[in-house]
Amino acid sequence: MGNQSHLGLHLRICFFLLLSFHGLSFYLPGVAPQDFFKGDTLRVKVNKLASTKTQLPYSYYSIPYCRPHKIVDSAENLGEVLRGDRIENSPYEFQMRIPQMCNVVCRVVLDEKKTKEFKEKIDDEYRVNMILDNLPLVVPMTNSPVIYQHGYFVGRKIQYAGTKEEKYFINNHLAFIVKYHRDIQTDSARIVGFEVNAYSVKHQYDGKWNDKNRLTTCDAHAKRTVLTSDPPQEVENNKEVIFTYDVDFQESEIKWASRWDTYLLMADDQVHWFSIVNSLMIVLFLSGMVAMIMLRTLYRDISKYNQLETQEEAQEETGWKLVHGDVFRPPVNSDLLCVYVGTGVQFFGMILLAMIFAVLGFLSPSNRGGLMTALLILWVLMGIFGGYASARLYKSFKGTEWKSITLKTAFMFPGIAFAIFFVLNALIWGEKSSGAVPFGTMFALVFLWFGISVPLVFFGSYIGFKKPALEDPVKTNKIPRQIPEQAWYMSSAFSILIGGILPFGAVFIELFFILTSIWLQQFYYIFGFLFIVFVILIVTCAEITIVLCYFQLCSEDYLWWWRSYLTSGSSALYLFLYTIFYFFTKLNITKPVSGILYFGYMLIASYAFFVLTGTIGFYACFWFTRLIYSSVKID
Structure with missing residues (x-):
């Protein structure tokens, strides 16, 4: 696929989405259903070859499969290209509701190079992905409940018992099953299922090969196919492979609007409900603690402080009121804190809106790449809100160089993420994988960043800095108060590490399913559960930060700014540790490049999670401190 076509396509996508509200239709779940009548031609498209062992996608024609007369690329969106999808036409064509037996696609004689290519893909357990009427090809694995595998294996490797001899067999015969829902009135049909069973068949024929040969292992006239042969079709130098297929049509009661339901059936809904109940228990526990602090301890403290009349009584004060003259003192590295808070607001807006769109059904899996785009x-x-938040906080710290803060907000996180992504993309490109992002797409990403995101961040910062600075509820003393020696359990490191456990505990079960969908190529469409868990995460981050912040202020430690951010943000550390555990227990990645890809992308995800959760905790603590110090009388 040419870089110029990628560039033109993605620039059109960017302008279309950004300049028109109707751009949201780009995410709508599928186009209008297509009606097929008996005898209409159905054309199968091929997608990438994918493997859970290597995580490196390749285009279908990277190995010597049968090719059409002319390979035509389907236009992909930005998300599809980033995922490594490469959708092309194929020589597989059907006639609607007309079963076919033993259609010969082509004959391939394997040379040394082709043999090596097939063996490498079989070794790495690559699966072939196809598409018919926008439905992905699946292999039914179990009947009750129905569980599907995405795509069929290129072949299989067999090691004979007691010997070191290994033989490779290719799946060269495909038995397609096309399910359709028929309209009785018009006799038209809509495709609601696309399944396959793949077999390795060593086809036989009489005489020398030509296009008119009749296969003795596969008789179209007798409507019979020998689905197993002994031995099956081996992958070996100088051997021929004949690719064939059958297609059967089955009428189904499933309606077109519900055709994805079968693909998205989750056999483990109970696990998700358990996850939510578990998370709600954490939230209730923290809510009880916050309620106790706010309604009992804090109320009693405020009443006591407001009743102090004599100087002698004032000198006997203990607790959080003692640090009122220092609690709003700007922290060390306040500029960096403003940048992180602004970036966190940008992330929060992005995820919240994406969740809402997904729950409402705008990000259907039928729209491949829609979620990524x-x-x-x-x-x-959301850059406009990120710039606004960073500039607003920066001005409350009496800062004046708002342009410097804006530049850091616009470039710091995207710059780090893009640098890691660029290195990983170079590794993918070195493996000649279709997952490598083309130059045109890379240019489109840079254009989105510099041409649109940066100006929006500047616009938001300009608006935020023009707003009057937030007034602190109490005045800040000129001389900082000395912080008393803290108990070990009130130290920064201990409280920060403890603070991240509960937010991570609220999401780690759902995290397992997210990682499984990304790295084990399973469908994920339970955004309702995910949205509930996201709300629980917000509440948990806010409450744990408020509780620990209150304990910190009561011990007369007023350095709460950074600690409030790091308390809930430390959940990202546990997330990254969990991804390490997941790598060694659930994945079967053996190639060093694939391991680097996994940890590189998980590092970016953990960093983003740190920015998001840290910002939630910071704003919760910011609101809490302003509330309690505005409720007491300060002489």
Whole structure:
């Protein structure tokens, strides 16, 4: 695929989405259903070859499969290209509701190079992905409940018992099953299922090969196919492979609007409900503690402080009121804190809107790459809120160089993420994988960043800095108060590490399913559960930070700014540790490049999670301190 076509396509996508409200239709779940009548031609498209062992996608024609007369690329969106999808036409064509037996696609004679290519893909357990009427090809694995595998294996490797001899067999015969829902009145049909069973068949024929040969292992006239042969079709130098297929049509009661339901059935809904109940228990526990602090301890403290009349009584004060003259003193590295808070607001807006769109059904899996594209576009658009938040906080710290803060907000996180992504992309490119992002797409990403995101961040910062600075509830003393020696359990490191456990505990079960969908190529569409868990995460981050912040202020430690951010943000550390555990227990990645890709992308995800959760905790603590110090009388 040419870089110029990628560039033109993605620039059109960017402008279309950003300049028109109707751009949201880009995410709508699928186009209008297509009606097929008996005899209409159905054309199968091929997608990438994918493996859970290597995580490196390749285009279908990177190995010597049968090719059509002319390979035509389907236009992909930005998200599809980033995921490594490469959708092309194929020589597989059907006639609607007309079963076919033993259609010969082509004959391939394997040379040394082709043999090596097939063996490498079989070794790495690559699966072939195809598409019919926008439905992905699946292999039914179990019947009750129905569980599907995405795509069929290129072949299989067998090691004979007691010997070191290994033989490779290719799946060269495909038995397609096309399910359709028929309209009785018009006799038209809509495709609601696309399944396959793949077999390795060593085809036989009489005489020398030509296009008119009749296969003895596969008789179209007798409507019979020998689905197993002994031995099956081996992958070996100088051997021929004949690719064939059958297609059967089955009428189904499933309606077109519900055709994705079968693909998205989750056999473990109970696990998700358990996750939510578990998280709600954490939230209730923290809510009880916050309620106790706010309604009992804090109320009693405020009443006591407001009743102090004599100087002698005032000198006997203990607790959080003692630090009222220092609690709003700007922290060390306040500029960096403003940048992180602004970036966190940008992330929060992006994820919240993406969740809402997903729950409402705008990000259907039938729209491949839609979720990735939506996240990128929303990140760009949310730059205005990120710039506003960083500039507003910066001005409350009496800062004057708002342009410097804006530049850091616009470039710090995207710059770090893009640098890691660029290195990983170079590794993918070195492996000649279709997952490598083309130059045109890379240019489109840079254009989104510099051409749209940066100006929006500046615009938001300009508005935020023009607003009057937030007035502190109490005055700040000129001389900082000395912080008394703290108990070990009130130290910064201990409280920060403890603070991250509960937010991570609220999401780690759902995290397992997210990682499984990303790295084990399973469908994920339970955004309702995910949205509930996201709300629980927000509440948990806010409450744990408020509780620990209150204990910190009561011990006369007023350095709460950074600690409030790091308390809930430390949950990202546990997330990254969990991804390490997941790598060694659930994945079967053996190649060093694939391991680097996994940890590189998980590092970016953990960093983003740190920025998001840290910002939630910071704003909760910011609101809490302003509330309690505005409620007491300060002479």
